[in-house]
Amino acid sequence: MTREAFFHFRQAAPLDTFRDLDHVMLTADVAIDDGATMPAGSEGIVLSVYRDGVAYVVEFAEPVGSLATVQGASLRLVERAAA
Numbered sequence: 001m002t003r004e005a006f007f008h009f010r011q012a013a014p015l016d017t018f019r020d021l022d023h024v025m026l027t028a029d030v031a032i033d034d035g036a037t038m039p040a041g042s043e044g045i046v047l048s049v050y051r052d053g054v055a056y057v058v059e060f061a062e063p064v065g066s067l068a069t070v071q072g073a074s075l076r077l078v079e080r081a082a083a
Contacts, residue, residue, distance in 0.1 A: 017053040017072065021081035022046045024058060032060070032068040043078060044068075 018024060026042045038060060048057035053072050060066040 018046045018049065018056055018075060018077060019081055020046055020049065022077060023079040023081070024056075024075045025078050026058075026070065026074060027076050028074045030068050030070050030074055032066045034066070036063070036066075038066065038068055046081075 022045070024044060024046055026038060026040050026044075028040050029037050032038050042060055042062075044058040044060040046056050047059050047067070050056065050069070056070050056072065056075065058068050058070050058075070060068070
């Protein structure tokens with residue numbers, strides 16, 4: 001294995017991408033699955049990552065079990081999930 005290939009495998013994910021179970025905050029209002037709007041500043045947990053970070057499924061505590069598909073540009077990392 002070349003040094004370059006080894007470096008590629010050792011690189012961490014870019015800081016602008018999120019992983020499953022990361023704690024995130026909305027930076028813009030988004031529509032949740034039931035049609036209501038979740039306001040900016042709401043915090044949730046990433047449940048799924050679509051297309052290498054193009055969009056994420058985020059679960060919010062209030063209202064209970066609310067889900068939204070959110071573009072990465074509308075999220076900010078609060079806390080990285082334990083590896």
